[in-house]
């Protein structure tokens with residue numbers, strides 16, 4: 001066990017698969033009870049069952065981060081089961097690879113709604129519970145694209161992830177009086193299903209920008225999530241942590 005998260009409850013959005021699932025698994029391995037929320041109900045229930053089979057405290061809940069009622073319901077289910085929420089990991093996200101010329105307003109709005117508005121409204125809904133926690137943590141999954149504008153992704157993805165960094169900093173200020181730390185992680189290119197949204201050539205081009213010469217693994221983001229969830233990170237807030245193999249230094 002790297003960190004001691006015993007007695008803590010973590011809500012992870014977009015946890016049916018990929019970075020969200022592995023983050024939930026690593027938080028659970030460090031002792032947290034985990035609430036896995038995802039729009040993909042069948043897969044999130046199965047993923048939570050896998051964690052329970054390994055002996056972890058976990059529930060899967062259907063959750064669409066663009067729907068306030070669905071967010072509230074997921075949080076109530078989690079609080080009902082485990083008694084509170086100490087850690088929120090805003091991980092649910094979708095990609096867009098539309099060009100400037102081809103972008104449709106509907107796609108623009110959807111990506112902003114899931115990635116940016118979803119992050120904000122999940123925090124808003126969880127806030128009352130976080131304020132009751134002894135060591136409340138908010139961890140927002142942004143992206144390298146939110147830092148540098150991106151190479152292959154669309155402008156709505158870049159805007160959404162840049163927005164996540166901005167609200168991470170703003171909320172760190174506003175929530176500090178409640179001892180709530182708010183930090184962002186910017187993954188570079190990580191081997192998950194989301195990369196299927198790019199052509200193989202585009203993924204190769206991304207790889208060529210990575211100093212360490214390989215894609216990252218979800219476990220490498222989950223380790224950063226566990227650190228920012230831990231007691232050891234109590235003095236870290238408003239930070240944007242880059243985990244990208246050296247693709248960006250700034």
Ligand SMILES: NC(=O)c1ccc[n+]([C@@H]2O[C@H](COP(=O)([O-])OP(=O)(O)OC[C@H]3O[C@@H](n4cnc5c(N)ncnc54)[C@H](O)[C@@H]3O)[C@@H](O)[C@H]2O)c1
Nearest residue numbers: 014016018019039064065091092093143187189190192194
């Ligand atoms: N993989 C990468 O290279 C990479 C790089 C930078 C940032 N990220 C970010 O990491 C996060 C996780 O991505 P991933 O690579 O694991 O992708 P993924 O596609 O494997 O997982 C995303 C999960 O979010 C869920 N989701 C989508 N819309 C949702 C909604 N409205 N409500 C709730 N859940 C929803 C999906 O069902 C899926 O389970 C995303 O925010 C993504 O933007 C990923």
